Amino acid sequence: MSTRIAFLKGHGTENDFVIVPDPENAIELSPAAVAALCDRRAGIGGDGVLHVVRSAAHPDAREMAAEAEWFMDYRNGDGSVAEMCGNGVRVFARYLQHAGHVAEGDLTIATRAGVKTVHIAKDGDITVGMGRARLPEGDVTVTVGERSWPARNVNMGNPHAVAFVADLAHAGNLYTAPPVSPAGAYPDGVNVEFVVDRGPRHVAMRVHERGSGETRSCGTGACAVAVATARRDGTDPAVTGTPATYTVDVPGGRLVITERPDGEIEMTGPAVIVAEGEIDAEWLAHALG
Numbered sequence: 001m002s003t004r005i006a007f008l009k010g011h012g013t014e015n016d017f018v019i020v021p022d023p024e025n026a027i028e029l030s031p032a033a034v035a036a037l038c039d040r041r042a043g044i045g046g047d048g049v050l051h052v053v054r055s056a057a058h059p060d061a062r063e064m065a066a067e068a069e070w071f072m073d074y075r076n077g078d079g080s081v082a083e084m085c086g087n088g089v090r091v092f093a094r095y096l097q098h099a100g101h102v103a104e105g106d107l108t109i110a111t112r113a114g115v116k117t118v119h120i121a122k123d124g125d126i127t128v129g130m131g132r133a134r135l136p137e138g139d140v141t142v143t144v145g146e147r148s149w150p151a152r153n154v155n156m157g158n159p160h161a162v163a164f165v166a167d168l169a170h171a172g173n174l175y176t177a178p179p180v181s182p183a184g185a186y187p188d189g190v191n192v193e194f195v196v197d198r199g200p201r202h203v204a205m206r207v208h209e210r211g212s213g214e215t216r217s218c219g220t221g222a223c224a225v226a227v228a229t230a231r232r233d234g235t236d237p238a239v240t241g242t243p244a245t246y247t248v249d250v251p252g253g254r255l256v257i258t259e260r261p262d263g264e265i266e267m268t269g270p271a272v273i274v275a276e277g278e279i280d281a282e283w284l285a286h287a288l289g
């Protein structure tokens with residue numbers, strides 16, 4: 001660790017992140033350091049960390065360097081590594097704009113789930129090409145207390161189980177991860193979304209995120225929800241030949257998701273930088289023991 005570490009704080013629909021700019025990948029961000037930074041009482045606080053590294057400087061991204069200059073090295077709040085973060089990639093793009101690395105318009109960002117195309121609009125919202133969903137075969141079941149629901153297995157680069165429920169309160173307090181069966185369906189853990197209808201092509205969700213707990217929003221989760229809802233509604237674009245657009249309300253705001261007949265998914269939503277500062281090196285050393 002260097003002795004002075006710059007950071008920013010940002011959020012997308014209140015899914016919040018500690019942003020650590022580190023172009024040359026000089027900072028060793030151990031899981032313990034990430035967890036300390038994300039601690040809401042003893043640290044800065046966040047659902048995860050966006051480690052901003054040049055693709056050429058990171059072993060997980062070197063092969064994408066020709067396509068995307070910057071790599072989103074995303075970590076969950078508990079320090080674990082995740083393949084993709086949909087809100088994170090918008091906040092990452094906002095940081096690049098804020099720092100003067102990119103301007104409004106189109107750019108690409110490397111992630112562990114591949115290169116994502118991003119559009120920073122004049123009106124402030126950011127649209128991300130999220131790629132295609134995979135829908136692995138096999139039924140899964142989500143349980144909270146006495147209630148269980150069949151759930152749709154949707155992979156957006158990272159794993160999701162989407163359950164349609166009668167009332168979002170039935171998800172309970174979500175202090176712990178809801179059990180998903182069969183055991184072994186998700187060997188690396190899973191993000192679980194609970195969904196209710198709000199109107200035509202309009203749903204609301206809560207989420208328990210792998211590695212972060214209940215969050216105020218999850219971008220990949222909202223995409224998984226839109227995909228699962230389109231299959232439930234009979235509006236699957238691959239079948240109808242027309243795009244399906246769903247509005248997904250999350251506790252922290254609203255995301256708009258469009259899936260095209262070729263399966264490509266776009267997500268649009270806000271991304272905000274709220275603060276910037278410097279991490280106290282003594283505190284971090286102490287936090288790491």
Ligand SMILES: N[C@@H](CCC[C@H](N)C(=O)O)C(=O)O
Binds near residue numbers: 082086209220
């Ligand atoms: N909040 C993110 C998802 C972050 C990763 C997730 N917790 C996982 O482990 O897969 C989003 O906006 O997509």
